[in-house]
Amino acid sequence: MPHDDHDHPHTLLPPDPALRVKALETILTRKGLIDPAALDEIIDTYENKIGPKNGARVVARAWSDPEFLEALRADATAVVKDMGFYGRQGEHMVIVENTPDVHNMVVCTLCSCYPWPLLGIPPGWYKSDAYRARAVREPRKVLADFGVGLGDNTAVRVWDSTAEVRYLVIPMRPDGTDGLDEDALAGLVTRDSMIGTGLAVAP
Amino acid sequence: MTRVHDMGGRYGDGAVVPEDENGPVFPKDWHGRALAVTLACGSLGQWNIDISRHAREQLSPQDYTRFSYYEKWIAGLADLLVETGVLTQEDLAGEGPDGPHPLADRAMKPEAVKQTLVNGGPADRDSNIAPLFEPGQAVRTARPAGNRLVDGGHTRLPAYAAGATGRIVRLHGSHVLPDSSAHRLGEAPEPLYAVAFPAAELWTDPEHPGDEVVLDLWQSYLHPA
Structure with a gap:
């Protein structure tokens, strides 16, 4: 369902875009939800292979x-x-x-x-x-x-x-x-x- | 009424600025990180592509307009992680606990990246809904454009093409219906068509009498004309 009446949680992250991505990556990495080496692999795929x-x-x-x-x-x-x-x-x-x-x-x-x-x-x-x-x-x-x-x-x-x-x-x-x-x-x-x-x- | 992302035909955006074809794929490093974090989180299995699109569309019009492309992605992802309970507001504020998460065993591993990207996520499905239309047939789109299952919900009929008469160009088979899938109401696959509309059917001042716009539209968006 749309949740238009709720606060948008993204506002809890830092406003600067680069810091915002870094903060989310750090939080997810510390919880084991993402592997930074997998991110490197995804980026390499689209920068160099496809x-x-x-x-x-x-x-x-x-x-x-x-x-x-x-x-x-x-x-x-x-x-x-x-x-x-x-x-x-x-x-x-x-x-x-x-x-x-x-x-x-x-x-x-x-x-x-x-x-x-x-x-x-x-x-x-x-x-x-x-x-x-x-x-x-x-x-x-x-x-x-x-x-x-x-x-x-x-x-x-x-x-x-x-x-x-x-x-x-x-x-x-x-x-x-x-x-x-x-x-x-x-x-x-x-x-x-x-x-x-x-x-x-x-x- | 649809949302701010539905901008086809809008006036006032200015020139399109072409770019060097040999320029960087990700002009800033954080662009690539934003894309990669988003793709990697998809492997946690908590949402589908329609849910993630709708999360971006639910950004406030002010945020949607002022955010650059990958800022929308990250904001949509952060909102979705909290909405699905993967993270808490405290986590996003940097005040949550570290340590293994119950979903950590699903985290995308570097060695799984290639196969995950190759597999993709096809939306083609078998369906027990028979095609009602065939190429050449005249159809009229629903009006107003909007989700008929959930008020304010996700839909893929742009406002500019609502209530317009066109003709079927091709049948793409049956595909997952985003209006249902984006709200966890099931995939509800149905026939999907490419439908061509004369520019004069859509715009007050078409550029050329022969020009057309073709949209991919689900059968439930269409009526016989």
Whole structure:
């Protein structure tokens, strides 16, 4: 039940954010409820092991292999799991493909839902009030903040991640990339292009 | 009426400021600690993801607005630890006893981190509720947006999409219903759909006649249109 009439216990912690986290970590550690070495491991995972390079490999392969793309369309979760990209905040994946007619863009207006196994921890702007508030109402102006302009012939489709489904945008493959292998193609896939606030870069 | 977190469509927030893609994952060290403490406490098994989201949403509008992202996480976590009885107010004030806690044997160990993150927490479930809608079908969302099981409770229908008419894009299978799960009323899984709404159905001044917003919505949020 909501407990709106109660005092908020968090006010008992120190107000400074860094001290507040430290105080809570200390209290929990002294009671054996958390192990600081496990926290180090979690941080190392998201700083060094899981990030947008995972998603870029999926996109590069989707650009290169029509059968792979077809499998992604049918069941993206199973396909990326086979590549080792499954887990927390990526338990049910769906891909959305950009075309000359439709540009896809992902937001979470209610919190900060984001496909962690493929893109890592979301950047600050994705979690900002401005992005959460504006992306659904004026996506073209938000795209302009990123330096992206779309023509009148391209419709914008904004995906508001309101459930435990996570969306990965497959950006359009840049022109002039016919001879490139998957590794080279992956280098053209930016994080923002897989959220839909950017485009893949030309070689 | 929903809560302060439900900000889709709001005016007045200013520019979105892009960031260097090669910048730090955690711009401040305490950001990473806040995320890690929150994830580690999840292993104590005292709440689910819907309960933890609702804890952040229950921050006062003043706190929700002035807190940075990970401050919301830590405040929500502290409140939840007390609400579930894992910690006392005295503990948070630094005046509680040290020593082993009854839940200490559940603490996440470093060697368990990888598998815990790989396992995740899927919300897909079997359900005995049959899908009522199919792709292409017109539907209208409930209005007003709000939890119909618990007054002021958690829901995932944003206010901006309440009472709007759209069309089913796809069926995602059946998923845990957050409106129930966030209040320990059971998982109550039901069909979940992606539903597309023309921008003109949602906004007074849409940017382009072809633009759409797609939301993931549970069957009980929807009526035939």
